[in-house]
Amino acid sequence: MKIDVITLFPEIIRSVLEYGILNRAIDRQLLRVNLHQLRDFANDRHQTVDDYPYGGGAGMVLKPEPIFAAVHALNPGSETRIIFLTPQGKRLTQHCVETLSLESHLILICGRYKGIDERVRTKLVTDEISIGDYVLSGGEVAAQVLIDAISRVLPNAMNDYRSAQEDSFSQDLLDHPHYTRPVEFEDMRVPDVLLSGHHQNIEQWRYDQSVARTIQRRPDLIRQP
Ligand code: SAM
Numbered sequence: 001m002k003i004d005v006i007t008l009f010p011e012i013i014r015s016v017l018e019y020g021i022l023n024r025a026i027d028r029q030l031l032r033v034n035l036h037q038l039r040d041f042a043n044d045r046h047q048t049v050d051d052y053p054y055g056g057g058a059g060m061v062l063k064p065e066p067i068f069a070a071v072h073a074l075n076p077g078s079e080t081r082i083i084f085l086t087p088q089g090k091r092l093t094q095h096c097v098e099t100l101s102l103e104s105h106l107i108l109i110c111g112r113y114k115g116i117d118e119r120v121r122t123k124l125v126t127d128e129i130s131i132g133d134y135v136l137s138g139g140e141v142a143a144q145v146l147i148d149a150i151s152r153v154l155p156n157a158m159n160d161y162r163s164a165q166e167d168s169f170s171q172d173l174l175d176h177p178h179y180t181r182p183v184e185f186e187d188m189r190v191p192d193v194l195l196s197g198h199h200q201n202i203e204q205w206r207y208d209q210s211v212a213r214t215i216q217r218r219p220d221l222i223r224q225p
Helices: 010-016 020-027 064-073 094-100 118-123 140-153 161-166 199-217
Strands: 002-007 032-037 081-091 105-110 127-130
Touching (some): 020 140, 105 140, 127 140
Parallel strands (some): 002 105, 081 105, 081 127
């Protein structure tokens, strides 16, 4: 899978590629992430990428020409998903992450300032994704979130793929509680069932805990029949 990111601040994204599962996915050549400096696609000698909004008002808008040039330089195929990260997009979910992980080529466009010229949206963008109902100063953190979440569900990126399948949201449930050594800490003891060695009972306890947590914290995740 290849992910091309168009951004004014590639360094913000680069840092996250160097750690953990994401780094391993890149090392194992399951994922290629290319960062592209938007300024390199500006067509004037000042490398201008933004301008004042028509109609007035505060803040700058990213110009269409450099974004069009950047996307065209990446040779998107008919299958390429061209994603604009925006608070106005569809909310990112685990299901959406899993669907995107099956694609072979994504292009992510990171906005800045007031956002991007609407004509980029109209002509180029295939998907708009938001990471939540709040406004960030740029799309880079949202791109980090998306790339990280995708890397975890790529087959063979995790040493034990079942681990990702057991995480919250994968089965429309939140994850169960976890304990590690010591058995007793500040008068709190690890539940006996986890020490029993009885795998069936442990699985049942974990499932019951997941269901109870989901009902308590996120009843909206439980599918109605
Ligand atoms: N004026 C825009 C609006 O109200 O919809 C917000 C612009 S924001 C300050 C600058 C850029 O940050 C956006 O173009 C987008 O790329 C990114 N961004 C901000 N919040 C985001 C979110 N919740 N999810 C994804 N991207 C976000």
